Amino acid sequence: MESIKKDKRQYFLDKYSISHLFSFPIEEYIEVHKYKRDEWIIREGMRPNFLFYMIEGKAKIYVTHKNGKVSLINFINEKDYIGEMELLNDDYYTKGIQTTSKTICFAIPFSSCRTKILNDVTFLRELTKFLSLKATIMAAKYSQSSAFPLENRLADFILQTADEDVYMEKHMIVCDFLGVSYRHLLHVLSQFCCKGYLKKEGRQYRIQQLQQLVELAEVLKNE
Amino acid sequence: MESIKKDKRQYFLDKYSISHLFSFPIEEYIEVHKYKRDEWIIREGMRPNFLFYMIEGKAKIYVTHKNGKVSLINFINEKDYIGEMELLNDDYYTKGIQTTSKTICFAIPFSSCRTKILNDVTFLRELTKFLSLKATIMAAKYSQSSAFPLENRLADFILQTADEDVYMEKHMIVCDFLGVSYRHLLHVLSQFCCKGYLKKEGRQYRIQQLQQLVELAEVLKNE
DNA sequence: TCCAAAGTATGAGATATCTCCTATTATTGT
DNA sequence: ACAATAATAGGAGATATCTCATACTTTGGA
Structure with a gap:
């Protein structure tokens, strides 16, 4: 993983602005992370330190069963959140996230932002909207898969x-x-x-x- | 649909208390609705006036395609929300919800509560948790269906x-x-x-x- | 370095599921 | 009340998919 700084960072912040998703100035906190293909954004079982928002690339979600078998569960694409379960849910078992191509994410540090975003109704509303849409789509997909x-x-x-x-x-x-x-x-x-x-x-x-x-x-x- | 009042209403409020899901006293606003089997809780295409929380019974979600074909999309069970998409999303197309058995729901009126609950971080966090879990479960179900x-x-x-x-x-x-x-x-x-x-x-x-x-x-x- | 385990590859027969066809009831609009 | 439409019902052959068996190749660790 490479953390992108300065001009290049600003370039991505401008190109994919997400400031409308928050009621406070979020930009200063955002880190821009770049991953190669097949890198792990989150390791299974480890708590992430960031809430991620994917802006370029794609990734897969894996989970390992008790018997050791590894299963692919789902995909993550541009404009998806990663780590929202861990943000909200203290006892959520973290699944592994591996990139499928070169990938760029916004990474919002829990350390400095967790409390702020958990109290930001603008953010929470947007996240809820996103998730309920996702659940609806998955349900439709499921019924016809x-x-x-x-x-x-x-x-x-x-x-x-x-x-x-x-x-x-x-x-x-x-x-x-x-x-x-x-x-x-x-x-x-x-x-x-x-x-x-x-x-x-x-x-x-x-x-x-x-x-x-x-x-x-x-x-x-x-x- | 029958609206349950007085003692019986209080009985359900106590038995399935949801006050911990809100940061303000919600009970006074809650209506308790009772449906027979096969009644429609929400008609397709009509905006609901309540956010529902199902406490007893079960229901199905239907949608009608442009060609007139009706599809079953998913189920709703106890402890599920109904109408959260309409609460959050002004241009969401409302799907039809029909009970499968005798059903009892809490109904929280948009008229008196919409603004309050959209600004209640406790509620929004709970809802987000619920939805992200639901999305995860649907994804897992999908991949193996x-x-x-x-x-x-x-x-x-x-x-x-x-x-x-x-x-x-x-x-x-x-x-x-x-x-x-x-x-x-x-x-x-x-x-x-x-x-x-x-x-x-x-x-x-x-x-x-x-x-x-x-x-x-x-x-x-x-x- | 070598072995065990996981992954890849292919054949052959058994099942699950589909498509097409044809009747026989319900339901619905007029 | 009648025709039109939707839903139910079942037969028969075609395909998609599974299970089992077997062999080869790669990979990770002792």
Whole structure:
């Protein structure tokens, strides 16, 4: 992780201003953090020291079960908060957050801001709005997720996790996340290769026909 | 809908006190509303006049698409809020909420309380906690929903929607919600009857072996 | 360095689920 | 009261997906 300072910091503060989300001047407290692909923004089980707001890039949320199995739970994209559960909830078990590409976040230190933001109705209202929308969307997604064949859900997954045109998730994690057997995942992946959407390069896949994948993924988004 | 007054009202206020969720005395504002099965707590597209907090019973959330098709989106259970989106978000499209059984809600009038509760950090923090937990749970559910055969998901669904031991949802809505074909839904339902879990009575089904259904539904909840 | 564990890869048969088709009831508007 | 529409019901074959078995490769630690 690299903390961006001075002019560059100011550049991001201006480009993605979030001052309207707070009733007090927040800018002076904000740190701008830059991560490489696959870096951990938060380690599982460790309390974060910041409330994060993602402005560029994407990340994945992981949790480890008692039996040691690691599961991918969800994604984080631009304009998402990270660490809001820990901000509010003292006994929340922290999940791991790992970037999927180069990523830039605003990081608001708990040390100097926790009390302030927990008493800021403007912030709390915005956060509540954000969360209730998120819950609604997840509910809708949930109710229809199993309606589509793996082909569509996998296309969507590939687009969400690929960095540039390279897809390189672990099959085991993916079939767990998508709720599909290992065997079948491989089968559909090899179909994608046959059809020329992907090209296998050793252990990773390169996207050859983005448009085709986008069309398959679009199907999930109708209505 | 029936508004419960006097002693009975006080009984519910005491039994399910929510005063700790607010920093000001909320009790005097709370109305206690009682609904029969299948009543609408909120009509789709109409702004509610209350923030509801469900204390007994359960309900379903529906939305109508442009093409006229009606979809079940999610459930509401005890200790859930209803109308929080409308409280926060002026241009939120209101979804329909229909009870699944006899239901009792606290109803907090926007007219007298909206400003107060929108400026109450205690309330906002609690609501945020509630919503972020809900979003997390939905995300986890989503990622694994398609992992299980209809048998398990249907058992869960039946338990969530049955009133006492009577299940009587419309097949069309159910297969939409569960993302499964009409044909297959019927097939699994008739299997449940063969196995003696359910008994078909004209247009509805009566639960015969609750425990078996619970076991099937439990599978969804592991880990 | 070597072993155990995790991950990758593929075949073959078994199930779950879908699509298409065709009847038979409810429900609804006129 | 009647036609039109929506919902229920079930048969049959096609696909998607799962389970099991088996072999090879990479990886992390003793």
